[in-house]
Amino acid sequence: MPQKNGRTSRRDIYQKLRQMVLTLELAPGAALSENELAASLGVSRTPVRESLILLAQEGLVQVFPKIGSFVSRVDPAQVADAQFLREAVELASLHALPEHLDPAIVGDLRVNLDRQKRADLDLEEFFELDEAFHQNLMRLSGHGNVWTTVAAAKGHLDRARRLGLHENASPAAFAAQHHEIFEAIVGGDVPLAHTAMRTHLRAVFSDIERIRAHSPELFAADASTVPVRRNVVVWE
Amino acid sequence: MPQKNGRTSRRDIYQKLRQMVLTLELAPGAALSENELAASLGVSRTPVRESLILLAQEGLVQVFPKIGSFVSRVDPAQVADAQFLREAVELASLHALPEHLDPAIVGDLRVNLDRQKRADLDLEEFFELDEAFHQNLMRLSGHGNVWTTVAAAKGHLDRARRLGLHENASPAAFAAQHHEIFEAIVGGDVPLAHTAMRTHLRAVFSDIERIRAHSPELFAADASTVPVRRNVVVWE
DNA sequence: CGACAGGTGCTTGTATACAAGCACTTCGCG
DNA sequence: CGCGAAGTGCTTGTATACAAGCACCTGTCG
Numbered sequence: 001m002p003q004k005n006g007r008t009s010r011r012d013i014y015q016k017l018r019q020m021v022l023t024l025e026l027a028p029g030a031a032l033s034e035n036e037l038a039a040s041l042g043v044s045r046t047p048v049r050e051s052l053i054l055l056a057q058e059g060l061v062q063v064f065p066k067i068g069s070f071v072s073r074v075d076p077a078q079v080a081d082a083q084f085l086r087e088a089v090e091l092a093s094l095h096a097l098p099e100h101l102d103p104a105i106v107g108d109l110r111v112n113l114d115r116q117k118r119a120d121l122d123l124e125e126f127f128e129l130d131e132a133f134h135q136n137l138m139r140l141s142g143h144g145n146v147w148t149t150v151a152a153a154k155g156h157l158d159r160a161r162r163l164g165l166h167e168n169a170s171p172a173a174f175a176a177q178h179h180e181i182f183e184a185i186v187g188g189d190v191p192l193a194h195t196a197m198r199t200h201l202r203a204v205f206s207d208i209e210r211i212r213a214h215s216p217e218l219f220a221a222d223a224s225t226v227p228v229r230r231n232v233v234v235w236e
Numbered sequence: 237m238p239q240k241n242g243r244t245s246r247r248d249i250y251q252k253l254r255q256m257v258l259t260l261e262l263a264p265g266a267a268l269s270e271n272e273l274a275a276s277l278g279v280s281r282t283p284v285r286e287s288l289i290l291l292a293q294e295g296l297v298q299v300f301p302k303i304g305s306f307v308s309r310v311d312p313a314q315v316a317d318a319q320f321l322r323e324a325v326e327l328a329s330l331h332a333l334p335e336h337l338d339p340a341i342v343g344d345l346r347v348n349l350d351r352q353k354r355a356d357l358d359l360e361e362f363f364e365l366d367e368a369f370h371q372n373l374m375r376l377s378g379h380g381n382v383w384t385t386v387a388a389a390k391g392h393l394d395r396a397r398r399l400g401l402h403e404n405a406s407p408a409a410f411a412a413q414h415h416e417i418f419e420a421i422v423g424g425d426v427p428l429a430h431t432a433m434r435t436h437l438r439a440v441f442s443d444i445e446r447i448r449a450h451s452p453e454l455f456a457a458d459a460s461t462v463p464v465r466r467n468v469v470v471w472e
Numbered sequence: 473c474g475a476c477a478g479g480t481g482c483t484t485g486t487a488t489a490c491a492a493g494c495a496c497t498t499c500g501c502g
Numbered sequence: 503c504g505c506g507a508a509g510t511g512c513t514t515g516t517a518t519a520c521a522a523g524c525a526c527c528t529g530t531c532g
Contacts, residue, residue, distance in 0.1 A: 008301055008485065027518055034514070044487045049514085050289055065244055065375055066493045081382045088328035089321060096320070146317045153385045244515065270484070280517045285484085302484055302523045 009043055021071055022158050023124065030219040032061065032069040060155045067188050073220040074159050076208065082157035083205045087198065090134065094193050096141040107219045109136050109182055116175040126171040133178055161204060163211045163212035245279055247380050250287035257307055258298045259360065264454040267442045270295065270306040281304050310395050312444065318390035319441045323349045325386055326370065329356040330378040345372050345418055352411040362407040369414055397440055
C-alpha cells in the first residue's frame with residue numbers, strides 16, 4: 001500500500017525522452033543538448049541530465065564527456081543481440097506454461113488480438129498492442145517481470161522494426177502470426193507454438209539489412225566513429 | 237580509436253558502490269545517505285546521486301523521494317526471474333555454437349578452469365572466475381554482449397548465491413560441473429552440454445529457501461514494506 | 473500515565489554556479 | 503592565396519544552494 005513514490009519530474013522526462021527516441025521522433029544520430037532540452041521542457045538541467053544518464057545505460061543515447069550527447073545510431077550488433085535475447089526468453093517461456101492458463105490473461109489476449117484485426121490501425125497503436133501481446137504471453141508462464149528486462153534491452157531492435165514498418169507497413173501479417181501462436185497455446189500444442197513463435201520473431205528480424213541499405217546514415221557503421229557536433233547529419 | 241570516454245568520477249563511484257552491494261559489503265536493507273557517501277568518498281553529492289540512480293534502475297537500491305535510499309533486500313521473485321532469464325539465454329547459446337570454436341576463447345576457458353581447481357581459492361576469486369567462465373561460454377556462440385544484459389539483471393541472484401556460499405562454501409562441486417560443461421562443448425555433444433548446464437544452473441539456484449529461513453531479514457518479505465530510516469535492522 | 477501536537481534534523485529533488493575541455497571559427501602571417 | 507594558431511562558444515562534469523517533505527523526538531496537555 002505505501003509505495004510512496006512521489007511524482008518526480010525526472011520520471012516524466014525520462015519516459016518522454018525514451019518514447020521520443022524509440023518512436024524515431026528523435027532521429028538516430030541527432031545531437032542532444034542538456035541545456036536545450038531543459039529549456040524546451042521547462043525544467044533545469046538536473047532532471048534532464050539524469051534522464052540522459054539512464055538512457056545512456058540502456059544504450060539509446062551516447063554521452064561523450066565535454067563533447068556532447070547524441071541519439072545512438074541503430075547498431076546492427078545490438079539489434080542481433082536483442083533478437084537473440086528475446087527469442088531465447090520467449091521460447092523458453094512457452095515451455096514453462098502451466099497446465100491451466102490464467103483466464104483473465106487469456107481474456108486480455110483475446111481482446112488484444114481483436115483490436116489487432118482492425119483495418120484503420122495506426123502504426124504506433126499496433127506497436128502498443130504488439131508489446132502488450134508479448135508481455136501478456138510471458139505473464140501466462142509466470143515470468144511477466146522478465147519482459148521488463150527484455151524490453152529495456154531491445155531498444156535498438158524496436159527502432160529497426162519501426163524503420164521497417166514505416167517502409168512497407170503490413171501489420172496484418174504479424175497479427176495473423178500472433179493469432180496462430182495464441183491458438184497453439186490455448187490448444188496446448190507447445191511444439192506448434194514454439195515453431196510459430198520462432199517464425200514470427202525471425203520474420204520481424206529479417207529485413208533489417210534491406211533497410212540499412214536504404215538509410216545507412218541511421219545505422220552505426222563502425223563502433224569507433226564519433227559523431228561530431230555541428231556536422232551531424234540527422235535526416236538528410 | 238577515438239572513443240574519448242574521459243575518466244569521470246561517476247563511473248568509478250558507480251562501479252565501487254555496485255561492487256559493494258553485490259559483495260554484501262553493503263548489506264541488504266542498509267540505509268544509504270547521499271551526503272554520507274559523498275563525504276566518505278571525497279566527492280560531492282552529484283556523482284554519488286547519479287550512481288544511486290543507476291543502481292536503482294538495476295534494482296540494487298531503492299530510492300524513496302524525501303525519505304531515503306536503501307540497499308534492496310534480496311527479492312525472491314527477482315531471483316527467480318534472473319534465474320529464468322540466464323537459463324533461457326545460456327541454454328539457447330549452446331544451440332547457437334558454431335562448427336569451429338574460437339581457439340583463443342577455448343584457451344582462455346582452459347586457463348580459467350585450471351584456476352578454479354586451486355584449493356586455496358578465495359570466494360570472491362571464485363565468483364570472478366565463474367563470471368568470466370559463463371561470459372566466455374556465451375562469447376563462443378558470438379553472443380558475448382548479451383551477457384552484459386544478463387549480468388545487469390541478475391544482481392539479486394548473485395547476492396543470493398553469495399549468501400549461500402558464505403554458509404557452506406563448496407566451490408569445488410561447481411568447478412567440476414563447469415569442467416563437465418566445457419568438455420561436452422569441445423566434444424561437440426550439444427545435448428549433453430545442455431543437460432549439464434541446466435543441472436549446474438539449477439544447483440546454484442536450489443538452496444535459496446534454506447538461506448531465507450536462516451536470515452529472513454536480508455530478504456524482501458512483502459513488496460509493500462517500506463524500510464524506515466532509523467529503525468533499519470541491518471545485520472541483527 | 474498516555475496521547476497528541478509541534479519542533480527539529482535528516483532525507484531526496486531541483487536549480488544554479490563554476491570548472492574543464494573540445495570543435496569550430498576567424499584572424500594574422502608567410 | 504594558403505596555412506597555422508589563438509580565440510570563442512558550445513559541450514558535459516562537478517560542486518553548491520535552496521526547496522519540499524517525512525520521521526522522529528520532545529514537550530505539553532488531558
